[in-house]
């Protein structure tokens with residue numbers, strides 16, 4: 001893949017990211033109602049329709065300029081920051097999504113997606129960019145390792161994407177739980193669970209696996225941070241309570 005090219009792109013975007021820090025947080029909360037239109041929010045129109053109760057047909061996923069970075073392997077520094085399973089994820093207002101898609105054929109798809117502070121999230125981008133079409137005759141085993149669990153909007157988009165597709169099995173391993181104290185976010189996770197999506201919190205071993213599989217690791221091992229296991233147990237307990 002065009003690694004060098006995407007690395008340049010990444011650097012450029014980082015600068016933008018500093019300026020727009022917290023914007024995504026805002027947009028996650030106010031999707032569909034951008035304040036004074038000062039910050040165009042991705043597909044705000046679609047969100048507004050959903051907010052009006054128009055959730056009948058799955059919204060056609062036609063997306064304007066996609067603020068999504070795709071690639072083969074993540075920058076190690078970005079991984080160590082974005083995937084750290086701290087309790088308070090200050091400054092981590094984007095989602096990294098590493099994926100594996102096994103459809104029973106010889107070709108295993110793998111890579112990662114990284115979203116920006118405004119615009120569509122990586123979870124949605126997966127179904128648009130990585131798995132836009134699927135063959136009903138095949139069985140898909142899809143595994144995601146995400147820096148944080150899906151927000152409410154993404155949870156319902158994933159549920160929609162999985163609807164009626166019994167041949168797609170999705171497992172999501174999340175480093176952190178995103179806004180897990182919010183009742184509606186909890187409802188979103190329950191809906192995902194109900195839709196047959198396997199939801200787990202990343203264990204220390206999962207971090208090592210993700211590092212080996214999706215990071216430009218230069219053949220170095222990942223030194224897990226001190227409280228990795230404690231934090232895993234913390235989030236694991238919260239998720240079990242939510243899904244019980």
Ligand SMILES: [Zn+2]
Pocket residue numbers: 121122123150151152153154155
């Ligand atoms: Zn989201």
